Amino acid sequence: MPFLPLWLEARGLDARTIGLVIAVPTLVRIVVTPLVTHQADRRRALKAALVIASAAATLAMAVVGLVQGAVAIALTLALAACAFSPLLPLTDAYALSGLAARGRAYGPVRLWGSVAFIAGNVGAGALLGWLAPGHLIWLLVMALAAATVAAVALAPLETVDKSAPATPMPSPMTLLRNRAFLAVALSSSMVQGSHAVYYGFSTLEWRAAGLSGTLIGVLWALGVLAEILLFAFSARLPASLRPTVLLAAGAVGAFIRWGAMAFDPPVAALLPLQILHGASFGAAHLGAMGFLARGVPRELAATAQGLVATWSGIVMATAIGVSGVVYAASGAGAYLVMAAMASIGFVAAVIAGRWWND
Numbered sequence: 594m595p596f597l598p599l600w601l602e603a604r605g606l607d608a609r610t611i612g613l614v615i616a617v618p619t620l621v622r623i624v625v626t627p628l629v630t631h632q633a634d635r636r637r638a639l640k641a642a643l644v645i646a647s648a649a650a651t652l653a654m655a656v657v658g659l660v661q662g663a664v665a666i667a668l669t670l671a672l673a674a675c676a677f678s679p680l681l682p683l684t685d686a687y688a689l690s691g692l693a694a695r696g697r698a699y700g701p702v703r704l705w706g707s708v709a710f711i712a713g714n715v716g717a718g719a720l721l722g723w724l725a726p727g728h729l730i731w732l733l734v735m736a737l738a739a740a741t742v743a744a745v746a747l748a749p750l751e752t753v754d755k756s757a758p759a760t761p762m763p764s765p766m767t768l769l770r771n772r773a774f775l776a777v778a779l780s781s782s783m784v785q786g787s788h789a790v791y792y793g794f795s796t797l798e799w800r801a802a803g804l805s806g807t808l809i810g811v812l813w814a815l816g817v818l819a820e821i822l823l824f825a826f827s828a829r830l831p832a833s834l835r836p837t838v839l840l841a842a843g844a845v846g847a848f849i850r851w852g853a854m855a856f857d858p859p860v861a862a863l864l865p866l867q868i869l870h871g872a873s874f875g876a877a878h879l880g881a882m883g884f885l886a887r888g889v890p891r892e893l894a895a896t897a898q899g900l901v902a903t904w905s906g907i908v909m910a911t912a913i914g915v916s917g918v919v920y921a922a923s924g925a926g927a928y929l930v931m932a933a934m935a936s937i938g939f940v941a942a943v944i945a946g947r948w949w950n951d
Contacts, residue, residue, distance in 0.1 A: 843877025
């Protein structure tokens with residue numbers, strides 16, 4: 594997805610139109626994700642939902658690659674987003690439920706997603722040397738096709754005994770009445786949304802400061818590496834360490850990171866600040882996933898993931914818009930806004946810990 598704007602540019606779209614087109618998946622995610630994830634829970638069909646969504650996304654993205662014109666691309670991308678937007682929350686719901694049933698930790702499995710992120714972006718960047726930007730869309734199609742094959746290979750989480758009396762499906766209102774769940778959703782979305790400046794403007798700022806492309810690549814890789822190491826060793830964390838504490842620790846890491854970035858730190862200071870990505874993203878993500886695994890009914894696992902993903906999408910889209918406006922006036926001001934978001938995330942995590950009776 595980071596290379597999609599290059600493909601859109603190769604299709605003749607200008608910068609303003611590209612911005613509008615790439616906003617489509619975010620808008621679709623807000624509406625579609627909670628509907629799809631709840632239906633997957635309701636029908637007890639997480640695997641089937643993953644297979645259908647990934648296959649539909651593959652076909653729809655192939656259509657995106659074949660159409661011409663901004664309107665046609667936006668419409669077909671919206672259809673594709675209906676399919677690929679629920680994939681991550683569905684996958685996390687499947688992973689949390691399946692790993693819990695097998696007594697295995699989430700982090701050491703999740704780290705391979707981070708490894709794939711590095712490999713995918715480095716590989717796509719290397720391919721740009723000989724692959725025309727107009728063909729980049731087919732990398733997305735191949736990635737979604739691989740996801741479809743993986744989804745088909747998944748084992749069903751559970752077999753429904755049709756002879757047994759049906760158990761009532763909990764209402765999604767159960768989640769909306771759960772104060773701890775709402776506080777965790779707020780905390781997670783604020784901490785993850787606080788990365789908006791980092792994702793959107795850090796490379797531009799570093800290039801303006803004279804950093805080489807190689808050094809910028811090292812800084813990005815260092816952050817993801819810290820995240821991978823935390824995931825790898827997360828199974829060794831004390832069982833008494835509550836998920837809300839991890840979430841609060843992630844918020845503290847984000848507050849320190851963005852607060853320091855506001856003061857234009859030297860290159861030497863960027864290295865430890867990038868390592869803090871293990872906390873600002875890694876610890877916060879593990880904390881949120883840990884709560885969802887233990888703090889919500891298993892029958893609503895995907896629904897809970899969908900609601901958190903939807904709220905995070907709203908916060909992230911708002912944060913990107915606000916930070917863009919503030920960054921245009923003051924880069925330091927934008928980072929201070931993100932630090933303020935992280936502080937709200939910390940308060941919400943502490944409140945969630947008080948409200949949650951696990």
